Amino acid sequence: xxxxxxxxxxxxxxxxxxxxxxxxxxxxxxxxxxxxxxxxxxxxxxxxxxxxxxxxxxxxxxxxxxxxxxxxxxxxxxxxxxxxxxxxxxxxxxxxxxxxxxxxxxxxxxxxxxxxxxxxxxxxxxxxxxxxxxxxxxxxxxxxxxxxxxxxxxxxxxxxxxxxxxxxxxxxxxxxxxxxxxxxxxxxxxxxxxxxxxxxxxxxxxxxxxxxxxxxxxxxxxxxxxxxx
Amino acid sequence: xxxxxxxxxxxxxxxxxxxxxxxxxxxxxxxxxxxxxxxxxxxxxxxxxxxxxxxxxxxxxxxxxxxxxxxxxxxxxxxxxxxxxxxxxxxxxxxxxxxxxxxxxxxxxxxxxxxxxxxxxxxxxxxxxxxxxxxxxxxxxxxxxxxxxxxxxxxxxxxxxxxxxxxxxxxxxxxxxxxxxxxxxxxxxxxxxxxxxxxxxxxxxxxxxxxxxxxxxxxxxxxxxxxxxxxxxxxxxxxxxxxxxxxxxxxxxxxxxxxxxxxxxxxxxxxxxxxxxxxxxxxxxxxxxxxxxxxxxxxxxxxxxxxxxxxxxxxxxxxxxxxxxxxxxxxxxxxxxxxxxxxxxxxxxxxxxxxxxxxxxxxxxxxxxxxxxxxxxxxxxxxxxxxxxxxxxxxxxxx
Numbered sequence: 001x002x003x004x005x006x007x008x009x010x011x012x013x014x015x016x017x018x019x020x021x022x023x024x025x026x027x028x029x030x031x032x033x034x035x036x037x038x039x040x041x042x043x044x045x046x047x048x049x050x051x052x053x054x055x056x057x058x059x060x061x062x063x064x065x066x067x068x069x070x071x072x073x074x075x076x077x078x079x080x081x082x083x084x085x086x087x088x089x090x091x092x093x094x095x096x097x098x099x100x101x102x103x104x105x106x107x108x109x110x111x112x113x114x115x116x117x118x119x120x121x122x123x124x125x126x127x128x129x130x131x132x133x134x135x136x137x138x139x140x141x142x143x144x145x146x147x148x149x150x151x152x153x154x155x156x157x158x159x160x161x162x163x164x165x166x167x168x169x170x171x172x173x174x175x176x177x178x179x180x181x182x183x184x185x186x187x188x189x190x191x192x193x194x195x196x197x198x199x200x201x202x203x204x205x206x207x208x209x210x211x212x213x214x215x216x217x218x219x220x221x222x223x224x225x226x227x228x229x
Numbered sequence: 230x231x232x233x234x235x236x237x238x239x240x241x242x243x244x245x246x247x248x249x250x251x252x253x254x255x256x257x258x259x260x261x262x263x264x265x266x267x268x269x270x271x272x273x274x275x276x277x278x279x280x281x282x283x284x285x286x287x288x289x290x291x292x293x294x295x296x297x298x299x300x301x302x303x304x305x306x307x308x309x310x311x312x313x314x315x316x317x318x319x320x321x322x323x324x325x326x327x328x329x330x331x332x333x334x335x336x337x338x339x340x341x342x343x344x345x346x347x348x349x350x351x352x353x354x355x356x357x358x359x360x361x362x363x364x365x366x367x368x369x370x371x372x373x374x375x376x377x378x379x380x381x382x383x384x385x386x387x388x389x390x391x392x393x394x395x396x397x398x399x400x401x402x403x404x405x406x407x408x409x410x411x412x413x414x415x416x417x418x419x420x421x422x423x424x425x426x427x428x429x430x431x432x433x434x435x436x437x438x439x440x441x442x443x444x445x446x447x448x449x450x451x452x453x454x455x456x457x458x459x460x461x462x463x464x465x466x467x468x469x470x471x472x473x474x475x476x477x478x479x480x481x482x483x484x485x486x487x488x489x490x491x492x493x494x495x496x497x498x499x500x501x502x503x504x505x506x507x508x509x510x511x512x513x514x515x516x517x518x519x520x521x522x523x524x525x526x527x528x529x530x531x532x533x534x535x536x537x538x539x540x541x542x543x544x545x546x547x548x549x550x551x552x553x554x555x556x557x558x559x560x561x562x563x564x565x566x567x568x569x570x571x572x573x574x575x576x577x578x579x580x581x582x583x584x585x586x587x588x589x590x591x592x593x594x595x596x597x598x599x600x601x602x603x604x605x606x607x608x609x610x611x612x613x614x615x616x617x618x619x620x621x622x623x624x625x626x627x628x
Contacts, residue, residue, distance in 0.1 A: 050625070051622055051625065056545065056620075079549070082544070082548070084547075085545065085546060086546060086548070087547070089547075093542075094625070097624055099543070100539065101236040102230070102235055110230060114546070142239070
């Protein structure tokens with residue numbers, strides 16, 4: 001069963017002569033534990049698509065069904081959307097974007113606190129994830145004291161902290177060298193398989209997407225071609 | 230997890246520097262409170278220390294402190310004859326500046342009837358009250374005179390026989406008590422050379438062609454010279470059963486003076502001589518508070534803008550707005566409370582170095598604290614608006 005079903009998604013910025021069609025007729029289907037890559041040149045609409053999936057940008061038209069619920073065009077408020085994001089979606093960014101004044105451990109505890117998980121249970125989850133990402137020894141460090149690769153692994157741990165059904169990753173290897181980038185992508189693949197979490201990642205680098213289930217090539221806001229494995 | 234405290238801990242140096250800076254501003258605000266209170270306290274001090282039942286002054290004058298008043302000194306006999314008056318005493322006061330012990334000193338002399346009259350010093354901290362009719366004085370400790378010092382004033386030397394620390398003139402100058410005749414002499418009496426010159430000038434003026442002859446002038450000359458038997462007010466103590474307003478009315482009607490109770494004297498000062506400076510100080514306090522709030526507002530705005538990306542990340546991962554508002558608000562309140570505390574410690578340890586009285590009161594300190602907290606709430610609005618406006622999408626994309 002598909003965890004995410006996008007049909008006829010369209011996003012237009014501006015109106016009239018100034019209107020820009022950032023996304024046109026996007027159709028994507030993704031099951032739990034599957035890995036999807038969005039490829040394409042700059043300005044092709046990859047990040048806009050991520051923003052529309054997480055409803056940070058409201059689509060102009062189309063349907064998004066996530067985890068059995070129609071999340072777009074059903075009258076949800078901003079509060080509902082924030083709840084959806086904190087409970088079911090994990091984000092990994094181009095740069096780690098860890099909260100600089102929280103330690104590594106606290107960065108992983110924070111998303112759990114947002115959904116009401118605190119105390120020993122949250123601590124154990126943080127420990128487990130940091131161990132999994134091989135950064136447990138850095139638990140009490142501030143992010144600024146970690147290498148770029150370590151920070152990005154902590155960011156992945158944070159994205160997983162709330163046991164999301166979907167991880168949206170926006171060029172997670174862009175700020176890393178090839179070796180560290182490969183390591184982060186390998187972790188994302190491992191997570192998808194072991195935790196049955198669907199992953200959508202935006203990337204420029206085709207070397208990073210080996211073993212992905214679906215690859216969508218975007219150009220000028222349209223899916224130019226799709227590769228399924 | 231307290232995000233505000235974590236952020237502050239992460240930026241300790243900056244936070245400490247900020248609260249010291251804003252704390253100094255709060256110290257100025259608190260000192261202005263103290264200066265304001267001290268100004269009023271000193272302004273009313275001589276009235277409150279003297280504290281007779283009634284003040285009798287020149288007709289239609291608001292004297293003796295709010296306005297100049299001059300009346301003959303012998304009228305206390307007439308006042309005492311009024312029904313309800315137990316005692317009346319002449320009272321004179323004026324400011325002087327003299328070189329004393331090598332230093333220029335300003336103080337206010339009060340002359341009173343030292344033999345049981347009203348208006349003398351209340352509690353002495355050292356020595357004794359004046360017992361002799363002449364050449365003794367009781368001085369405020371601020372003047373740093375010692376018991377036994379001889380102080381030259383006018384034509385004579387005065388021995389310091391007592392010290393006190395309660396009571397200043399309305400302009401903050403320390404008081405010095407001497408006997409009434411001494412005070413009149415210091416104020417009015419000139420040295421012999423000046424008296425001779427004055428008589429000579431008067432004689433020439435009056436004996437000019439067409440005026441008086443010299444013998445006539447010699448006869449009337451004493452009447453034309455300066456009258457030294459003048460005072461500023463007469464102080465009245467009433468009999469226990471007397472009605473102050475009734476006695477005041479009788480004195481005004483029969484002796485043609487103006488009469489005030491001590492409370493009326495205080496009101497006259499507050500609405501007269503002290504009114505404008507009070508308003509000035511009050512306005513200055515308000516401006517300082519506004520400046521403090523604006524500075525805190527800008528600091529909070531800067532603090533918020535510095536972590537705008539973190540706020541975007543928080544919003545993207547689903548942090549509710551109330552969490553973001555709490556972060557900004559808590560930092561604003563902590564910064565204000567910290568700054569206020571720094572200001573409070575600074576001013577309570579330095580106020581005694583101010584040249585004029587700085588009178589700090591728990592009431593003013595508390596009110597200022599709550600105004601500052603209210604200001605902090607207003608100050609955080611700018612930061613909160615910015616934080617709420619932040620798009621979660623800002624978290625995506627590169628640096």
